[in-house]
Amino acid sequence: MAPRTPWWRGATVYQIYVRSWRDSNGDGVGDLPGVVDGLDYLRWLGMDAIWLSPTMPSPNTDFGYDVSDYLDVHPELGTLQDMDRLVEEAGRRQIKVMLDLVPNHTSDAHPWFVDALSGPSSAHRSYYVWAPPKADGGPPNNWLDATGAPAWTFDEASGEFYLHNFLPTQPDLNWWDTRVHAEFEHILRFWFDRGVAGFRIDVAHGLYKDAELRDNPPPRDDDHPAVRSGRLRPEYSSHRPEVHDVYARWRQIADGYEPGRALLGETWEFDYERFARFYGVDDRPELHMGFNFPFVLSELRAPEMAKIANETLGALPRGATPVWTASNHDVGRFPTRWCDDEDDATRAALLVLASLPGTLVLYYGDELGMADVDVAAQDQRDEMSIARPGHPSRDRCRTPMPWSREPNAGFSSPTARPWLPLGDYTHKNVRTEQADPSSVLNFWHRLAELRRQGLAGALGAWQQLAQDDQVWAYRVGGTATVVNLSAEPARCRLAQLAGGHVLVSTHAGQPAELTGPDVDLQPWQGVLVALATP
Numbered sequence: 001m002a003p004r005t006p007w008w009r010g011a012t013v014y015q016i017y018v019r020s021w022r023d024s025n026g027d028g029v030g031d032l033p034g035v036v037d038g039l040d041y042l043r044w045l046g047m048d049a050i051w052l053s054p055t056m057p058s059p060n061t062d063f064g065y066d067v068s069d070y071l072d073v074h075p076e077l078g079t080l081q082d083m084d085r086l087v088e089e090a091g092r093r094q095i096k097v098m099l100d101l102v103p104n105h106t107s108d109a110h111p112w113f114v115d116a117l118s119g120p121s122s123a124h125r126s127y128y129v130w131a132p133p134k135a136d137g138g139p140p141n142n143w144l145d146a147t148g149a150p151a152w153t154f155d156e157a158s159g160e161f162y163l164h165n166f167l168p169t170q171p172d173l174n175w176w177d178t179r180v181h182a183e184f185e186h187i188l189r190f191w192f193d194r195g196v197a198g199f200r201i202d203v204a205h206g207l208y209k210d211a212e213l214r215d216n217p218p219p220r221d222d223d224h225p226a227v228r229s230g231r232l233r234p235e236y237s238s239h240r241p242e243v244h245d246v247y248a249r250w251r252q253i254a255d256g257y258e259p260g261r262a263l264l265g266e267t268w269e270f271d272y273e274r275f276a277r278f279y280g281v282d283d284r285p286e287l288h289m290g291f292n293f294p295f296v297l298s299e300l301r302a303p304e305m306a307k308i309a310n311e312t313l314g315a316l317p318r319g320a321t322p323v324w325t326a327s328n329h330d331v332g333r334f335p336t337r338w339c340d341d342e343d344d345a346t347r348a349a350l351l352v353l354a355s356l357p358g359t360l361v362l363y364y365g366d367e368l369g370m371a372d373v374d375v376a377a378q379d380q381r382d383e384m385s386i387a388r389p390g391h392p393s394r395d396r397c398r399t400p401m402p403w404s405r406e407p408n409a410g411f412s413s414p415t416a417r418p419w420l421p422l423g424d425y426t427h428k429n430v431r432t433e434q435a436d437p438s439s440v441l442n443f444w445h446r447l448a449e450l451r452r453q454g455l456a457g458a459l460g461a462w463q464q465l466a467q468d469d470q471v472w473a474y475r476v477g478g479t480a481t482v483v484n485l486s487a488e489p490a491r492c493r494l495a496q497l498a499g500g501h502v503l504v505s506t507h508a509g510q511p512a513e514l515t516g517p518d519v520d521l522q523p524w525q526g527v528l529v530a531l532a533t534p
């Protein structure tokens, strides 16, 4: 097939949590040479690109989301030369490499912050957000960090507080200081010049804070449950409109390269209009793509998914590329969250993900139906989770990739101690599933082939055909998806289906030709149909 233009539109992207994917040197931590070793597998999986979770030097209080040097590679993961080799070897297999960029905050070990801490007149003081105590000596306002504690830490030496929307070790940058803009434009070019194909932008909605540091209000009744579950609505501590100027500028930089580099935002936004804003407007484009969190956080149910897909596709500007994803290193794995670790439901979910029009981001292990792993308290590593008792630990979805049935699942040497424990990988591992024609992995492989042939690439041609409590049906170009998202049998009657040819079914035994308008679906069965009259 001719290369897709632009490459990111309708691409299939694979998120690699590098520490957990493939360990080449037996230290129990995955690394970049390990990713190189796995490239042929990624090619077989049909991936157009990989997004590497943070790879830059970091004290690892948030495993790389606390960057201490934006222009290098974390020694645990490899070297700059390893990154160059990865970009080159991936390129030889037509796979692009995207990195994770963290512009909202740095590590407190970053030289900018170390300098800022040296005093109010230091050169980098205003790279960060500082404010004096309130009259009662307390924090400057009511903002809370990601653990639910005050988002301000007091600096005894200067008598001021600094802001951190995440951990105290992750001071927020002050984007009102234009020098911060210049730093990040330099960082973008540094990696683009090395051949990196784009960035996933961490906390893309968050960079600017309210200039007056106004108190956040309580959530509103009509807010998304993810917002209502917090004590405050993060209206002033993030989600400020000024951020759009940053992305308009970054877009010019990214589009100035050949082939173009892609910007994919972690756009934690539940209002569709505001979400759509991140794509920019006609003559002022911004991000190429943004993660769709209402979809990520939905349930695998026809009414809910249909509503979200309709609203998303209705809100995005013409020509925009939606992004569909269901698992990541924060929210957990969809086979567990959506599917109770049942393979039938997992196949149905993969069918939906693969056939919605747009770019698909799979999280490593999704292709296997890999489940979240219960990580015992003494083995937990994620400080953010430890600081939020009562919430499931994010470690559960960061455990090592199971490659085979060998000790340590082929992730690391058999005698190593992986940095997080492995779950039960007896059946769910690459080698065992590759050998089983009925595995989730081989089902994904078939979908990947269809995506390569253009399934889901016909943006703008989406049309919902049917939706009830159980069934969801839609078409993209000449292909229809008909899926039963329930544990009961269902029937779907649609005149368009008559004469259609079933390209793939989640369940064996499905007749390949549809003679009439009815399709009888087993629980969690889905079919992809080439329509007779496109």
Ligand code: NOJ
Binding pocket: 062, 065, 102, 166, 202, 203, 266, 329, 330, 384
């Ligand atoms: C979002 C990332 O996905 C998450 O893992 C991280 O803890 C926060 N941003 C802070 O960088």
